[in-house]
Amino acid sequence: MLVTRRPILRQFCREHPMPFLPVHVKEQLFSRKSLIWVDMHHQLLKMVSATIDILKKELHLEQESVVLSEEVVNGLVLVDIINGFCTVGAGPLAPREPNQQMTGMIEESVRLTRLFCEKKWPIFAFIDSHRPDQSEHPYPPHCVSGSDESNFVPGSMEKIDGSMEKDGSNVFIDWIKTNSIKSILVVGVCTDICVLDFVCSAISAINHGFLNPLEEVVVYSNGCATFDFPTEIAQNIKHGLAHPQELMHHVGLYMAKERGARIANKVSLP
Ligand SMILES: [Zn+2]
Secondary structure (H helix, E strand, O other): OHHHHHHHHHHHHHHOOOOOOOHHHHHHHHHOOOHHHHHHHHHHHHHHHHHHHHHHHHOOOOOEEEEOOOOOEEEEEEEOOEHHHHOOOOOOOOOOOOOHHHHHHHHHHHHHHHHHHHHOOOEEEEEOOEOOOOOEOOEOOOOEOOOHHHOEOOOOOOOOOEEEEOOOOOHHHHHHHHHOEEEEEEEEEOHHHHHHHHHHHHHHHHHOOOOOOOOEEEEEEEEEEOOOEOHHHHOOOOOOOOEOHHHHHHHHHHHHHHOOOEEEEEEEOO
């Protein structure tokens, strides 16, 4: 058994690097002596992946290549691209390990921020920020105002017109009206939480006539990301709620489209 275990484990690790698993869980996983246990886990991961594929097919999401018109004013909205949610180890709600979806979101958001800066198009950033005594159910204390968690991810968003902390003010409405923005492009985190909340609120406000002249909301899928909290960890935590990243990202985009947003998988200029 000793002779065969190592090659099998190596192959298993190659096929399933599992970047979402914290190091101590991986160590636990690979310190197990039983090949059967590893094989069962292997099969389980395959089943989860196949099930997610089935669900994504069932909730089919048509995405489009969006060319930003230079005839109208486009606004870029950055949702919570801050250390507390995006930088590895930066806080209780930050990724615990490097994550491909999160890295891609940052790269694309930076690319678009630069593009909008070059075009002198307006950019607006939401920043999650809380007073030390202000709780946000159901999350643990996070992104305390003035802490590094509430700062933009490094090297990215230096030239933004303005930003707002979520205090319910009308700064966003003023930004739309002052710049006569017709279309907004939304990127950030988390696809199925704050991005979706924002999209639903914006579309509702458009429908009620509060956001004139804004007409459309575009969500850029590769510029959004959500977090990963695997079932196998959640089930060992009291009140733990599993949050499989790929599926919840898809669901967030699907619901945004259901509410009337356009979903783009490519964004470019004419
Ligand atoms: Zn918060």
